[in-house]
Amino acid sequence: TWRSLxxxxxxxxxxxxxxxxxxGPVYFANAGNVHSRLLALVDSVAPRPxxxxxxLVAVPDADVTTLLRLPALDRDLLxxxxxxxxxxxxxxxx
Numbered sequence: 001t002w003r004s005l006x007x008x009x010x011x012x013x014x015x016x017x018x019x020x021x022x023x024g025p026v027y028f029a030n031a032g033n034v035h036s037r038l039l040a041l042v043d044s045v046a047p048r049p050x051x052x053x054x055x056l057v058a059v060p061d062a063d064v065t066t067l068l069r070l071p072a073l074d075r076d077l078l079x080x081x082x083x084x085x086x087x088x089x090x091x092x093x094x
Contacts, residue, residue: 002055002087016050018042019087023058028065035073042082049082057088 002019003011020041026034042052074084 016047017053018045018049018051019053019055021055021058025061026059026066027063031066031069035069035076038073039076039080042077042080048080051083051085052077053085053087055087056090059089 002021005011005013018041020038022034038052038054042049070084077084
């Protein structure tokens with residue numbers, strides 16, 4: 001179970017890993033901002049994590065612009081030595 005450390009300060013952590021949850025839809029108008037904020041998050045942590053887990057449980061769907069951004073995010077993270085992993089991504093059957 002992923003929980004906010006702000007709300008559960010005694011929560012267990014995994015060294016070298018950050019879990020970031022996006023709380024809402026990601027689409028063409030905010031995809032660039034999400035990308036930048038995730039990189040800033042990784043850059044703000046010392047020591048730098050090895051893994052960024054992107055928890056997508058609250059993202060109901062994504063448009064093409066967002067999907068096309070994922071390889072760029074992955075590349076930018078790999079340049080920093082950080083592996084991108086996706087969690088709770090759901091396929092919308094409609």
